[in-house]
Amino acid sequence: MVAVSPWLVLAGLGIFHGLNPAMGWLFAVALGLHRKSRRAVVLSxxxxxxxxxxxxxxxxxAAVLLGLIVDQRVLExxxxxVLLGWAIHYAAYGHRHRVRVGMTTGMMGLGLWSFLMATAxxxxxxxxxxxxxLCLSASPAKDLTAAGSxxxxxxxxxMHMAAMLAVILAIAISVYEWLGLSFLRRGWINFDLVWIAALAITGIVLIV
Structure with missing residues (x-):
C-alpha cells in the first residue's frame, strides 16, 4: 500500500486537473462546437x-535535479x-491575471494556453x-541519483498526464455530444478555491 499510494496521489491530481474546466475540457468543447466537429474535440x-x-x-x-545537490529537508x-506563497499569491491576484486566449483559438494557441494555465x-x-x-524510494541507499530519479x-x-487526459476526453465528449454547456449555468464547483486550499495545506505539511 505504501508503494502504491504515491501513484494514486499522482492519478488523483490528474483527475482533479481533468475535472477543472480551466485546464482544458471547456476549450476542447468550445473548439468542437465552433468547428462543428467531434474530431476537433478529440484532437484538441x-x-x-x-x-x-x-x-x-x-x-x-528541475526539483529532482535540484535534489541531487540539496539536502532533502532543505528541498522540502x-x-x-513556495507552495504556500503561491497559494497566497493566487488567492490575492490569480483572478486578475487570467490568460487571454479566445475560445475558438487554433491548436497552437491552445497548446500555449495550456502551458500558461498549468504554470499559473x-x-x-x-x-x-x-x-x-518516489525517487528516493527507488534508490536502495535512499539517495537521489540521476540514473534512478x-x-x-x-x-x-x-501517470499524472494519463489520468488527466482520460478525464478531459471523457468530459469534453460527454458535454459536446449530450450535456451541452448549459449545465454550467446551474452551478459548478469553484475549483480555484479547492486548488488554493490544496496548495496551502501541502505547503504547510512540507514545512512542518
Missing part, C-alpha cells in the same frame, strides 16, 4: 496535453514555502512532494 486534447506536460515536466524535473521546506496554477509544484519521495520522475509525470 493533443495540444492541451503537450502544454500541460511541458509545464509540469519543467518544474518536476523550500518547496513548502502551480500544477508542477503540486507534483514535487510526491515525485521526490529521472526515469521515476518521467513515469510519475506520465
Amino acid at each position: 486534447v493533443i495540444p492541451i496535453a503537450i502544454g500541460h506536460m511541458v509545464s509540469i515536466g519543467v518544474v518536476a524535473l 521546506v523550500t518547496a513548502g514555502t 496554477h502551480g500544477a508542477g509544484l503540486m507534483l514535487v512532494p510526491v515525485v521526490i519521495p 529521472l526515469p521515476i520522475a518521467l513515469a510519475a509525470i506520465s
